[in-house]
Amino acid sequence: MATGRTHRPATRSRGIPEATVARLPLYLRALTALSERSVPTVSSEELAAAAGVNSAKLRKDFSYLGSYGTRGVGYDVEYLVYQISRELGLTQDWPVAIVGIGNLGAALANYGGFASRGFRVAALIDADPAMAGTPVAGIAVQHTDDLDRIISENGVSIGVITTPPGAAQQVCDRLVAAGVTSILNFAPTVLSVPDGVDVRKVDLSIELQILAFHEQRKAGEEAAADGRAGAVDGPDAAPPVRATSAGRKGPDGDMPAVMPA
Amino acid sequence: MATGRTHRPATRSRGIPEATVARLPLYLRALTALSERSVPTVSSEELAAAAGVNSAKLRKDFSYLGSYGTRGVGYDVEYLVYQISRELGLTQDWPVAIVGIGNLGAALANYGGFASRGFRVAALIDADPAMAGTPVAGIAVQHTDDLDRIISENGVSIGVITTPPGAAQQVCDRLVAAGVTSILNFAPTVLSVPDGVDVRKVDLSIELQILAFHEQRKAGEEAAADGRAGAVDGPDAAPPVRATSAGRKGPDGDMPAVMPA
DNA sequence: TAATGTGAAGTTTTTCACAGCG
């Protein structure tokens, strides 16, 4: 889902697949848990189970990082923790700014596991003047007017947007102008950013809709298994009538009002 | 990221690719915005721009749903909104239960756009007896002891877990036992569920780590562009020393303490 | 011998490019 960055490094040597990158944090978490239990080594099978992936995939993923395992034995937990941390850039601390200190912004500021590994909440920013100075999670909220200064003074390169959707693009633009090159967007908006800026989004509503899709399928299958009753449809709102001519060929369940048969 | 469901429908007729399903909510959101502005039709190019994808992908996605466009014209906005809503199962209302009413759970309960389309917060559940009865977002929090009853009485099939990580698996098990078949997990834990139950996860920390990875790359490229200075490494914490013998072949940046050259 | 590391095969997803239709 990251935006921008079309170019690939010429050498292609260090090209770790995006899908692999997305799983490294998962492995790291599982490894950290093992490390805390002082487990010295782990096999791909065990680690894969802990991370919720299959072992072939895990081994392939690790193969992009290098040969960090020992045949017949497995992986050294501490060693792997370090290597993955380094690969992810977590051996340094990233100052993060959260913009939009409403319910969600405050919840994130208070989120513990946040600061734990590699990240530090460097600033909380909100557009409401009344909030300025109020401490949230022990950090005083600052006003949007100072956004530019706050970002540069703290060397923030990662911004988190938790504003209402209407403000998100504007905040994004200001963050980028101030030097932020990675954005985590919680607002339900598509952000447009210049090349070289990465955006990732977290969207409750999208996730629920994806679940609803599968949930609906399950209901349908159940009905089918029950002996093919009518298609599950629930209490439909009256559907809009098609503006132009009829004759669509949806695979099934065309708009009731226009349905031929 | 969904778990379970290995089997494909025999016919393969209604097999909408998962990648497409994940984008339908995006299209729906863009279309809803157009609908509110009373825009009657939209081309794949315009809609794709609004949704932040490329137009070929969008057309391909829509082709799995059916032929809903008009050549030379584009797509009828209202019609598409209805078709996608139906496909996603949003023509019915899904009662959702949120378990774990801390900062995040409360923030989600208060999240407006939530209830707006297809979903309704049917219950808030927490393990803290002191919270029972407290209204959050206008809904009284109920105690975990009654989870089973709450789920069945409300016909909840989608559960949202916002508990601390330690409680997540247990809560998950109870939800599943009570009849929930789709789970949105905000706890930083890998949930294991029986076949037929879908899990999606939202993980702040993972998203930040992925951003950090790319951020690090950018810093590295900058340095390279500056005339190949030393590899960017930042203020490293002292890395752990490898337990067993040396001789690893990481592509670069092996563990400093063991580095040969 | 047990488990890694990896070519090769298989699957899914994206992109291309253009035929076909309104």
Next chain:
DNA sequence: CGCTGTGAAAAACTTCACATTA
């Protein structure tokens, strides 16, 4: 003519299966 719908090609990702090695 403009834009959709879609085969076909390309790319990305996953899985298989086994040679390799500590």
